[in-house]
Amino acid sequence: MTAAPTTTVPTITLNDGATIPQLGFGVYQVDPTDTKRATLAALEVGYRHIDTAEMYGNEQGVGEAVRDSGLDRADVFVTSKLNNGFHDRTDAASAFERTLDTLGFDYLDLFLIHWPLPAVGDFVETWKAMEEMHASGRVKTIGVSNFQPHQLQRLFDATGTVPAVNQIEVHPYLTQDDVRAFNTKHGIVTEAWSPIAQGKVLGDPVITAIAARVGKSAAQVTLRWHLQRGDVVFPKSVTRSRVEENFDLFDFELTTDDLARISALNRDERTGPNPDEFNWIP
Ligand code: NAD
Numbered sequence: 001m002t003a004a005p006t007t008t009v010p011t012i013t014l015n016d017g018a019t020i021p022q023l024g025f026g027v028y029q030v031d032p033t034d035t036k037r038a039t040l041a042a043l044e045v046g047y048r049h050i051d052t053a054e055m056y057g058n059e060q061g062v063g064e065a066v067r068d069s070g071l072d073r074a075d076v077f078v079t080s081k082l083n084n085g086f087h088d089r090t091d092a093a094s095a096f097e098r099t100l101d102t103l104g105f106d107y108l109d110l111f112l113i114h115w116p117l118p119a120v121g122d123f124v125e126t127w128k129a130m131e132e133m134h135a136s137g138r139v140k141t142i143g144v145s146n147f148q149p150h151q152l153q154r155l156f157d158a159t160g161t162v163p164a165v166n167q168i169e170v171h172p173y174l175t176q177d178d179v180r181a182f183n184t185k186h187g188i189v190t191e192a193w194s195p196i197a198q199g200k201v202l203g204d205p206v207i208t209a210i211a212a213r214v215g216k217s218a219a220q221v222t223l224r225w226h227l228q229r230g231d232v233v234f235p236k237s238v239t240r241s242r243v244e245e246n247f248d249l250f251d252f253e254l255t256t257d258d259l260a261r262i263s264a265l266n267r268d269e270r271t272g273p274n275p276d277e278f279n280w281i282p
Contacts, residue, residue: 008250009048012232014164015187018141020110021077022227023249024049024234026193028056035061036068038238043069043076045247051167051191051234053081053114054099055282063103078103081114081145082130085281087121092129100138107138112145112167119279123151124158131161143167145193146275149182156186167191168275170231172201172222175266180231191232194271196222206265210258217245224249225262 011019025042027035027050035058039050043065052062059080066076080103086095100108111133116123123144130142143165144152156162166183170176170192183190201207202218211221219235223246226233235246254262273280 009046010227012189012230014141014189015162016141016164018109018164020141020165020189020232021047021049022232023047023223023247024051024077024079024232025243026051026234026236027058027062028053028193028236030056030058030061030236030238032058032061034238036064037061038243039065040069041240042243043071045240045244047243047247048075049077049079049234051079054083054095054102055081055114059099059102060104063105067104073105077109078105079110079112080108081112082126083282084115084117084120087113087117087123087126089125089129089132091121092126093133096129096133096139107140109139110141110143110165111139112143112165113147115146115278115280116144116148116151116275117279117281118151118276120281124155127155127159127161127163131159141165143188145191146278148275149179151275152182152186152188162186163188165189165191165232167193169193169270169272170226171195171197171271172204172207172225172262172265173197173267173269174271175263177266180229189232190230191234192226193234195226195233195235197269197271200271201265204265206261210254210262214252214254216252219246220249220252221254221258222262224252224254225259228254228259
């Protein structure tokens with residue numbers, strides 16, 4: 001790998017003291033046969049945070065890219081997620097071992113319960129397994145994904161612990177003000193998945209007008225909106241020029257008015273499932 005530029009990505013300190021780069025690279029829907037190449041390209045551009053999941057079927061390519069990059073393992077923050085269908089204490093523990101094996105790592109930076117699956121197994125028992133993995137030192141930070149406030153509250157009440165991260169769908173058409181406020185109130189960092197709504201917000205006239213004024217693309221403006229709101233993002237692209245574009249976010253700033261105008265685009269419109277109704281097992 002050729003030397004990556006000095007990264008300007010800010011880090012956020014989590015409630016367990018670990019730090020996470022605020023901008024990463026997501027690999028959902030990246031073909032397993034292309035994942036090593038795409039991840040190596042992202043690392044070469046300067047990304048130091050990769051978001052994968054067992055469900056994506058491409059953990060192996062992520063692990064290979066990190067190893068082949070020439071970077072120290074400690075310099076790349078890697079997240080994976082417990083696949084649906086392993087929501088009990090024993091199954092969760094073996095799924096975590098499988099994730100480490102597939103990645104070829106001896107530890108993981110962040111492991112998340114991928115979905116709460118209200119009608120499948122028990123996410124409280126699953127969380128107890130996550131706490132045991134954390135205590136073993138083989139995962140540095142544990143968190144959840146797609147949890148609603150009432151599900152987080154049940155977790156706090158049953159276990160007395162607070163996840164470090166809640167990874168939820170957030171973009172200008174789904175601003176998630178209630179869930180984000182609940183996360184913040186409890187010291188949980190919000191990670192915004194599908195940050196550009198898989199491209200759906202890029203033609204929005206409010207966003208394209210701001211983009212024209214600041215001399216950036218609609219994707220850059222949207223990603224900058226997330227960063228200035230304090231969320232963690234990891235846009236996905238397999239196209240080198242877009243991977244570079246999505247990393248080039250640190251030489252401009254949106255005004256308070258820009259932020260408010262983008263936030264006002266909210267329509268509570270999801271691109272993915274509603275976590276209260278989603279119980280799918282692959
Ligand atoms: P995204 O909002 O990042 O959009 C990705 C799509 O937008 C790409 O396929 C590409 O077609 C297009 N795109 C990317 N950059 C562009 C640019 N600069 N200009 C024009 N088009 C561009 O959507 P995503 O991949 O669904 O979400 C990002 C990451 O979030 C995923 O890769 C994954 O890591 C994570 N995620 C998590 C969950 C979860 O349940 N926890 C669900 C979905 C995604």
